[in-house]
Amino acid sequence: MTIPFGVYLHIPFCSRRCEYCAFATWSDRNHLQEAYLDALQQEIEREVAAGMPVATSVFVGGGTPSLVDPHRLAEVVSSIPIVTGAEVTIECNPESVTSEHVSSYREAGVSRLSFGVQSLSAHVLQSLGRDHNPETVVQAVEIARASGIQRLNLDLIYGGAGESVADWKHTIEQVIALNPDHVSAYALTIEAGTPLADDPARHPDDDDQADKYLLADALLTDAGFENYEISNWAKPGQECDHNLLYWRQGNYRGFGCAAHSHSDGRRWWNVRTPERYIDLIASSGSVEASAEELEPERQRIEGLQLALRTREGVPVSSLSDDDVALLEPLVVLSEDRLTLSVEGRLLANEVAVRLR
Numbered sequence: 106m107t108i109p110f111g112v113y114l115h116i117p118f119c120s121r122r123c124e125y126c127a128f129a130t131w132s133d134r135n136h137l138q139e140a141y142l143d144a145l146q147q148e149i150e151r152e153v154a155a156g157m158p159v160a161t162s163v164f165v166g167g168g169t170p171s172l173v174d175p176h177r178l179a180e181v182v183s184s185i186p187i188v189t190g191a192e193v194t195i196e197c198n199p200e201s202v203t204s205e206h207v208s209s210y211r212e213a214g215v216s217r218l219s220f221g222v223q224s225l226s227a228h229v230l231q232s233l234g235r236d237h238n239p240e241t242v243v244q245a246v247e248i249a250r251a252s253g254i255q256r257l258n259l260d261l262i263y264g265g266a267g268e269s270v271a272d273w274k275h276t277i278e279q280v281i282a283l284n285p286d287h288v289s290a291y292a293l294t295i296e297a298g299t300p301l302a303d304d305p306a307r308h309p310d311d312d313d314q315a316d317k318y319l320l321a322d323a324l325l326t327d328a329g330f331e332n333y334e335i336s337n338w339a340k341p342g343q344e345c346d347h348n349l350l351y352w353r354q355g356n357y358r359g360f361g362c363a364a365h366s367h368s369d370g371r372r373w374w375n376v377r378t379p380e381r382y383i384d385l386i387a388s389s390g391s392v393e394a395s396a397e398e399l400e401p402e403r404q405r406i407e408g409l410q411l412a413l414r415t416r417e418g419v420p421v422s423s424l425s426d427d428d429v430a431l432l433e434p435l436v437v438l439s440e441d442r443l444t445l446s447v448e449g450r451l452l453a454n455e456v457a458v459r460l461r
Contacts, residue, residue, distance in 0.1 A: 107188050110158040111350045114145060114181065115361035116167040117379050120201070124234045125262075127296035129363035129377050130168040137379050138173050141361075144386035146181045148360050157358060159186045162347035163193040169221075171197035175206040179213035187214060192346040194219055194258075199245035200237040207252035217256035217345075218249050219289075224261065225279040226272040232307070233265045233293075239279070246283050256343065257285040263317040264293035264309030273317045274324070281328045286343035290321050291336050315451050322447055333416045335450045352411045354404070362392075370399040409460045414453060418444030419460065428459040 119132045163185055170178060194217040195210055224230050225239045249257055259280050263273050280288060292314045295302050322332060330338035334352060350357060359366045362382035365374045373396035376382050385392045412419050421443050435449030435456055445453060
């Protein structure tokens with residue numbers, strides 16, 4: 106049996122920066138795309154030559170991977186050794202996907218696309234600073250399927266300024282009508298240093314977001330999706346292998362600027378800016394910016410905290426009897442394991458601090 110091993114590629118380019126985004130992405134450095142993809146492929150080839158394991162899952166994220174030349178990106182992805190049947194995902198923005206993109210991806214072994222939909226209400230998309238509209242999303246899904254990629258994730262964000270519960274219900278219903286096999290729905294969060302953080306009038310309301318989470322869970326469950334991690338729902342058998350690898354503390358290698366890696370308790374991350382990354386690869390220097398070694402006890406606790414977020418849950422012995430009694434409305438006991446109730450998912454951090 107092949108031990109799960111993931112590969113992540115970071116594409117840091119965007120046409121514009123969303124006002125809530127704090128990721129390592131840039132909208133003013135698209136002139137670096139060719140040099141960056143060359144550097145990315147060189148870094149991959151070096152690791153392969155050094156004996157990197159064969160990947161069971163690959164995830165290309167950003168940024169906006171669909172913004173770069175699809176043929177060149179396909180070449181980079183093709184340089185990664187993968188097992189037969191590996192899950193290979195590329196994130197795409199609906200407005201930048203064409204049949205040419207998807208055909209190139211498919212030839213490179215891509216089996217799954219993740220579309221940054223966020224909302225299917227036009228005024229909510231505008232408030233989030235997105236460039237697409239609901240019609241663009243429908244077209245992107247049609248393009249993907251016509252080009253032969255059937256596994257689709259639709260990524261959503263709830264709690265944006267001006268979004269009513271009715272708007273959110275409309276988004277979920279329209280997403281269900283598009284019949285993806287996977288849906289991710291994240292509460293809008295305030296990240297320091299973003300334009301959204303500087304505008305308190307547009308900050309989300311916790312109670313509103315809780316209502317929207319419960320609504321999404323109810324609608325998606327009724328439509329045949331299963332919640333397998335707090336913010337992720339999938340049709341049976343369509344869970345994201347790459348996500349599961351992270352939540353199970355698997356080993357993975359990140360390529361590109363700001364990409365993170367993990368190997369048996371050691372975590373490290375690459376330099377943040379694309380210019381520095383390109384220069385270091387060109388000079389055969391190390392792109393590692395920093396690292397940390399996890400002590401066994403910290404690794405164990407983190408493993409429990411990650412597992413708590415999933416439907417597998419944690420052993421009942423990981424909480425004291427008093428804590429189990431105290432948290433009874435938030436957890437469900439099944440045989441010797443505890444999982445979060447729907448309400449418990451809203452307060453997962455409260456439960457996590459009690460793990461021992």
